[in-house]
Amino acid sequence: MMIDVAQTVAQNGISGESVFFWILAPIALGGAMGLVLARSAIHAALMLAVTMLCLAVFYIMQAAPFLGFVQIMVYTGAIMMLFLFVLMLFGRDSKDSMFETLRGQRLFAVLLGIGMAALLASGLARAVSGMTIAADPRWATGAQSNVEAIAEALFSTYLFPFEVMAGALTVAAVGALMFAHVAKKGGHRGQREHSRERFAPGSYPGPRPGPGVFANSDSTATPALRPDGSIEPASLSEYVPPRQLTAAEAAPKHTEGRDA
Amino acid sequence: MNDPIWLMLVKGVLVFVVLVLLVLFTIWFERRVVAIMQVRPGPNRNGPFGLLQSLADGLKLAFKEDVMPRTADKVVFIAAPVIAVTCAFTAFAVIPFGPEVNVFGIETELQLTDFEVSVLLILACSALGVYGIVLAGWSSGSTYSLLGALRAAAQVISYEIALGLAVLTVFFQSQLMSTGAIVEAQAQGLPLTFGGTEITLPGWYFIILAPSFVIFVISMVGETNRAPFDLPEAESELVAGFATEYSSLKYASFFLAEYVNMVTMSALCVTLFLGGWAAPFPASWWPGANEGFMPLVWFFGKVLAFLFFYVWLRGTLPRLRYDQFMRLGWKVLVPVSLVWLMVLAAMNIGLDTDNDLPTRIAFAGGAAIAVMALIFFWPSRKQYEEPAEPDTGLGGFPVPPLDLAVPPSPRSLTELEPASTAVPVNGSGPTDKGEEE
Numbered sequence: 005m006m007i008d009v010a011q012t013v014a015q016n017g018i019s020g021e022s023v024f025f026w027i028l029a030p031i032a033l034g035g036a037m038g039l040v041l042a043r044s045a046i047h048a049a050l051m052l053a054v055t056m057l058c059l060a061v062f063y064i065m066q067a068a069p070f071l072g073f074v075q076i077m078v079y080t081g082a083i084m085m086l087f088l089f090v091l092m093l094f095g096r097d098s099k100d101s102m103f104e105t106l107r108g109q110r111l112f113a114v115l116l117g118i119g120m121a122a123l124l125a126s127g128l129a130r131a132v133s134g135m136t137i138a139a140d141p142r143w144a145t146g147a148q149s150n151v152e153a154i155a156e157a158l159f160s161t162y163l164f165p166f167e168v169m170a171g172a173l174t175v176a177a178v179g180a181l182m183f184a185h186v187a188k189k190g191g192h193r194g195q196r197e198h199s200r201e202r203f204a205p206g207s208y209p210g211p212r213p214g215p216g217v218f219a220n221s222d223s224t225a226t227p228a229l230r231p232d233g234s235i236e237p238a239s240l241s242e243y244v245p246p247r248q249l250t251a252a253e254a255a256p257k258h259t260e261g262r263d264a
Numbered sequence: 265m266n267d268p269i270w271l272m273l274v275k276g277v278l279v280f281v282v283l284v285l286l287v288l289f290t291i292w293f294e295r296r297v298v299a300i301m302q303v304r305p306g307p308n309r310n311g312p313f314g315l316l317q318s319l320a321d322g323l324k325l326a327f328k329e330d331v332m333p334r335t336a337d338k339v340v341f342i343a344a345p346v347i348a349v350t351c352a353f354t355a356f357a358v359i360p361f362g363p364e365v366n367v368f369g370i371e372t373e374l375q376l377t378d379f380e381v382s383v384l385l386i387l388a389c390s391a392l393g394v395y396g397i398v399l400a401g402w403s404s405g406s407t408y409s410l411l412g413a414l415r416a417a418a419q420v421i422s423y424e425i426a427l428g429l430a431v432l433t434v435f436f437q438s439q440l441m442s443t444g445a446i447v448e449a450q451a452q453g454l455p456l457t458f459g460g461t462e463i464t465l466p467g468w469y470f471i472i473l474a475p476s477f478v479i480f481v482i483s484m485v486g487e488t489n490r491a492p493f494d495l496p497e498a499e500s501e502l503v504a505g506f507a508t509e510y511s512s513l514k515y516a517s518f519f520l521a522e523y524v525n526m527v528t529m530s531a532l533c534v535t536l537f538l539g540g541w542a543a544p545f546p547a548s549w550w551p552g553a554n555e556g557f558m559p560l561v562w563f564f565g566k567v568l569a570f571l572f573f574y575v576w577l578r579g580t581l582p583r584l585r586y587d588q589f590m591r592l593g594w595k596v597l598v599p600v601s602l603v604w605l606m607v608l609a610a611m612n613i614g615l616d617t618d619n620d621l622p623t624r625i626a627f628a629g630g631a632a633i634a635v636m637a638l639i640f641f642w643p644s645r646k647q648y649e650e651p652a653e654p655d656t657g658l659g660g661f662p663v664p665p666l667d668l669a670v671p672p673s674p675r676s677l678t679e680l681e682p683a684s685t686a687v688p689v690n691g692s693g694p695t696d697k698g699e700e701e
Contacts, residue, residue: 046402050340053395070441073384077428081391082421085398089417092402092410150380151441231671 021065032058045091053084070151208238267372275376279356286567287523291318294575301579322516330512335405344403345510345517348396352524355389358382359531360444362541362559373444374541374560381441383431386532387424390487394420396521397489397496401506412505415586416489416496422593423486423493429601430480433473433608434536447540451554470537475604477537479597481573484529486593489522491578495586530570531563538566595643603638607631 031054038051056079064072148156158166202209228239267275292307292315299306307314332341362374394416401413435441438449453464454472470477486493497505507518534540541559543550544566552558584592613619614628 044337046337046340050399069379070381070384073381073388076388077384077391081388081394082424085391085394085417085421088398088402089414089421092398092414092417 024065028058049087053080056080279376283524286527288318290523290571297575298579325516326513328512333509337403340399340403344396344400345514348521349517351389351393352521355386355528358385358443361563378444382443383441397506404509406509408502408508409506412496412502423483426483426597426601430476433476443535450539468539479601488525488529492581492583530567534566607634
């Protein structure tokens with residue numbers, strides 16, 4: 005459908021690709037800026053997700069739908085989700101500290117950042133300018149599908165780098181597991197051990213009595229009574245001062261108007 | 265897909281309407297079926313058979329007060345339900361309902377859109393839909409919500425792998441990634457020769473790819489957060505999980521998204537494994553069964569069967585514990601999927617008559633060895649060992665004595681008369697409260 009729209013617009017003089025580009029490019033850039041400027045880590049991660057989604061749409065627009073959807077599934081769906089998972093474990097109030105540990109650090113960072121961006125941009129511009137961009141004729145003419153072309157590149161031309169990357173990532177993951185793994189102290193405690201611990205002398209096996217158990221009132225200030233009538237100390241709140249009602253206080257107030 | 269613009273719009277609106285109606289129907293259907301399973305009537309007040317119950321519930325939700333917690337992250341809190349609903353609806357765009365039909369003189373397919381890799385669109389949408397749940401839990405600023413969100417994130421990442429591997433086998437077998445083309449590929453039968461006699465199996469992939477079908481069905485329940493895998497919203501542990509702080513239309517959006525996802529996943533399973541809109545019997549029985557608008561009946565029949573399966577699961581199975589759930593995902597579904605994918609690849613090379621005989625035998629034998637190794641080395645459950653002597657416990661469990669006489673409850677002593685005088689006199693018993701007051 006998107007391609008159809010692109011074709012109809014192209015017949016009228018404006019290329020649909022450029023329309024989508026000028027809509028999405030500011031969003032992608034805004035996402036990238038937001039990533040750097042956001043104070044909360046989660047907001048930064050979300051901004052990055054927006055940029056990645058825009059990139060995916062760019063890929064789809066440039067007739068690489070497979071790459072676009074894999075970008076969404078792998079980067080936005082899996083990797084960013086893992087990021088979010090870790091960030092959420094830190095708690096939502098963790099914000100970047102704006103305190104400068106080195107004097108003038110922020111200024112230098114901005115200057116060096118701009119310099120780096122300028123270097124990259126000029127290098128790219130030099131490399132790209134004057135290039136004629138044309139799709140590979142094999143799949144531009146439909147002789148080979150997009151997926152086939154990627155598969156052929158990955159599993160023939162770039163097979164060795166691909167395998168090396170896969171190996172390196174696996175080693176990294178296993179290494180991280182090794183560092184993070186903590187052997188459990190003591191053996192596994194089963195149901196029997198837990199039960200024995202619960203019923204050992206000195207520990208109380210059941211749930212604590214709630215306030216008002218076996219009492220005439222359901223106020224939180226009323227202590228729970230044991231079956232023998234004595235007061236259960238565990239049900240006494242330390243914040244409610246204990247006091248005894250006088251006879252006048254305890255007498256019926258005739259507030260209900262029935263037993264007058 | 266060269267439809268005029270008006271037809272595209274009509275199709276888009278129709279897909280939306282069909283989904284919303286299916287959601288309303290599914291909620292009612294689920295409540296009625298679960299009620300029948302639990303021997304009670306279920307909703308039967310609004311409309312015939314209570315059919316309008318979910319509509320009434322939806323309206324009630326819409327008119328409720330919209331509460332936003334003070335600690336909520338406002339933008340994300342509002343964006344989360346929008347993300348969930350948008351992704352849920354978008355995914356359905358590539359599901360084929362039927363073959364080419366003639367609408368007002370225009371030949372068109374009963375499918376909103378289709379392209380080279382349209383199955384990936386559904387997977388991408390389901391991957392993005394989780395953002396709705398996760399962000400909802402995080403932005404609520406509540407512990408239960410956050411726990412629900414963490415569970416949702418871990419769950420979906422884990423089960424997406426198994427789901428993706430199951431879908432991969434379909435890609436592998438059909439060499440296609442477009443929903444419409446996969447349905448058409450399943451229409452051809454699978455000729456097999458067993459000792460001279462030739463049998464034609466139906467080409468639906470749930471026969472050839474039976475392990476993938478089972479894995480897909482299990483992980484699609486996990487992916488849609490439905491019972492018994494509904495840990496992100498486990499009401500007995502987390503109140504309502506990620507949706508605890510949501511109310512009114514925002515809460516309704518999550519509800520809508522969940523049910524739309526159920527419908528989409530059922531439709532995807534039907535498309536990938538159950539022949540899509542094809543009739544469930546050989547074409548020779550009824551030649552016109554796969555033409556015109558008739559396939560809509562087969563398609564929605566299959567989808568409804570899957571929705572019934574979802575409801576059946578919910579009515580039958582208790583919720584899994586979290587570690588059991590993760591173990592099932594990572595230690596059972598993912599390894600089995602990987603081995604099955606390799607076995608399938610080896611089988612395809614082994615059955616391909618273009619290769620020479622030693623290659624075919626080597627690959628088929630390798631596949632057989634892999635299957636046998638999987639069965640042989642499958643970690644078995646530790647056998648229960650009868651204890652040598654009865655367990656008397658450490659210092660003895662507080663077992664009640666055999667001659668225990670239960671003391672009367674203090675409450676019964678004060679309120680009830682002794683049993684001997686409990687004979688009603690002049691028609692008024694001692695328990696008659698009206699007389700006492």
